[in-house]
Amino acid sequence: MNTRRPPDRRPVAEVMTTDLLTVTADETVLMAWELMCRAHVHHLPVVDGDGHCLGVVDAATLTSTWEPTSPLRARRAVTTLLPRRGPMCVRPEATLAQAAAAMLSAERDNVTVIGEHGDLIGLVTARDLIAALAGAPGHDRPRGSCMPSMYRMEPVLPERQRDTVPHSTVSPD
Known part of the structure; x- marks a missing residue:
């Protein structure tokens, strides 16, 4: 006897990614790009200081x-x-069918899963x-909490090239 539920009735908790790379709202577009490239991800949730998702950059x-x-x-x-x-x-208890309907309604290719207190x-x-x-x-995915990025990376030129590059009037931050 097959007790497996049809895919559309499975809860999103069974397929969601929980080990997320996130950025805070004050990060730059350049940082988001760098993180996405290095981590090989296509979606980057943006969170506030309380862990609430403000949106997803793809x-x-x-x-x-x-x-x-x-x-x-x-x-x-x-x-x-x-x-x-x-x-x-x-x-997390929403079905995959409900998640798909939410994506279609929002015209997006992702949906965030939130906990009882609205946290991502x-x-x-x-x-x-x-x-x-x-x-x-x-694949086995850790069921841990989502943490904002812990490192701030900025692309820099090696010491020897700094003198040969024209100076910019743009401040680093």
Whole structure:
């Protein structure tokens, strides 16, 4: 007897990613890009100091708004890339069908999963839904809490190249 639930009735808690790389609202677009590239992720939740999700920056939005000729634009706050409407949220007990409906309603490819107090506890992407539908085995994901990024990385030029590069009037921060 097969006791497995159909994919559309499974709770999002079974497929959500909980080991998330997040950034705080004051991080720059450049930092978000760097973190996404280094971590090989396509979605980067932006959280406030209390762990509440303000929105999710995705790689498509970041690359479509990138302006390589404007250093000031690369150093603007990552919150400038967030959709005007806040993130679409579901609870961990919501079904995959409900998560898919939320994504369609919001016209996004992700939905955040929030805990009892509105704190970010996970993320479900369209890829997660497709994997669940295909019956792909889930990889073990830690069930820990989401923490804002712990490191601040800034791209810098090596010492010997600093003197040969024209000086900019843009401040580092």
